[in-house]
Amino acid sequence: MVRFAAVAAEFGKPGFRSDARGTGSRVPASHRKRPGRNRGGVAISSYAGAPGAGRAASELNRRRFLGALAAATVAGVGGARLVVDPQPQTFAETPPANVATSGPTAPSALLPPPPLSARIPLPGGGALTKIPGQGDLLALTVDDGVNSDVVRAYTQFAKDTGVRLTFFVNGIYKSWTENLEMLRPLVDSGQIQLGNHTWSHPDLTTLPTDQVAQQITRNDEFLKKTYGIGAKPYWRPPYAKRNATVDAVAADLGYTVPTLWSGSLSDSTLITEDYIVKMADQYFTPQSIVIGHLNHLPVTHVYPQLVEIIRDRNLRTVTLNDAFLKTP
Numbered sequence: 001m002v003r004f005a006a007v008a009a010e011f012g013k014p015g016f017r018s019d020a021r022g023t024g025s026r027v028p029a030s031h032r033k034r035p036g037r038n039r040g041g042v043a044i045s046s047y048a049g050a051p052g053a054g055r056a057a058s059e060l061n062r063r064r065f066l067g068a069l070a071a072a073t074v075a076g077v078g079g080a081r082l083v084v085d086p087q088p089q090t091f092a093e094t095p096p097a098n099v100a101t102s103g104p105t106a107p108s109a110l111l112p113p114p115p116l117s118a119r120i121p122l123p124g125g126g127a128l129t130k131i132p133g134q135g136d137l138l139a140l141t142v143d144d145g146v147n148s149d150v151v152r153a154y155t156q157f158a159k160d161t162g163v164r165l166t167f168f169v170n171g172i173y174k175s176w177t178e179n180l181e182m183l184r185p186l187v188d189s190g191q192i193q194l195g196n197h198t199w200s201h202p203d204l205t206t207l208p209t210d211q212v213a214q215q216i217t218r219n220d221e222f223l224k225k226t227y228g229i230g231a232k233p234y235w236r237p238p239y240a241k242r243n244a245t246v247d248a249v250a251a252d253l254g255y256t257v258p259t260l261w262s263g264s265l266s267d268s269t270l271i272t273e274d275y276i277v278k279m280a281d282q283y284f285t286p287q288s289i290v291i292g293h294l295n296h297l298p299v300t301h302v303y304p305q306l307v308e309i310i311r312d313r314n315l316r317t318v319t320l321n322d323a324f325l326k327t328p
């Protein structure tokens with residue numbers, strides 16, 4: 001399956017579009033920075049993803065590929081463009097040939113959430129970065145919603161596999177109203193939890209306190225009005241930027257749990273499918289909170305690979321509400 005038409009990813013270029021069709025909205029400046037780990041990790045698509053590639057590709061082609069890559073590097077060309085298949089793919093539509101597994105090509109549903117009785121108190125005392133204790137839980141948390149196709153594909157992924165997800169929403173994006181009909185039943189059932197990621201994704205540490213409050217409150221009201229749910233106490237500071245003042249403003253509004261992460265798919269910017277799978281392999285570990293993004297299409301092409309990693313490790317996906325007792 002030919003997916004990448006170029007050899008290297010391009011990062012953080014102003015005006016860069018994520019796909020030829022333009023459905024990947026131009027990512028606003030506010031989303032170009034990446035907090036957390038793996039900054040600057042260069043994601044060159046593996047040879048298996050290069051044009052005309054595949055297991056049967058010839059040595060000649062491999063040499064040409066490497067030669068082209070070397071030439072681009074030598075010439076100082078800032079990396080060729082990463083061209084992404086503009087179609088999001090559902091779990092069922094992803095060709096089995098793409099599934100990196102020697103096992104069954106149609107993985108069964110994921111494990112159910114743990115019983116209510118297994119929920120633990122929130123640890124408190126600062127940001128939440130992982131699920132305390134020993135266990136088999138994986139909290140996959142997915143942010144922003146820049147691309148409506150990606151929000152839709154992730155929601156379909158949940159319907160197809162039973163994966164439990166927490167979406168940290170920026171209400172400013174139309175994806176949250178465009179996909180309401182599909183998403184609402186999963187929110188109602190608790191399979192997808194919504195958290196507050198501010199209205200429009202500013203660095204809160206640069207704002208006066210009244211605007212910090214406005215960012216959180218406006219998004220809170222949007223979620224209540226649109227989905228009929230309260231997101232408290234979970235909020236995620238954009239870029240993981242927070243300080244004592246911001247935390248205090250959020251806590252006053254009932255958002256007492258700044259929710260960060262212990263691992264990242266590193267896909268707040270456009271990276272290759274292979275790199276996303278590599279990050280999942282690295283960070284899908286017991287009791288981890290992993291951050292991903294609803295912004296670029298590549299992740300929607302690797303759902304079977306993500307499921308395979310989760311199943312191989314016998315992990316149980318959870319929302320934050322599945323893992324923790326509700327605070328009073």
Ligand SMILES: [Zn+2]
Nearest residue numbers: 143144238239
């Ligand atoms: Zn974000």
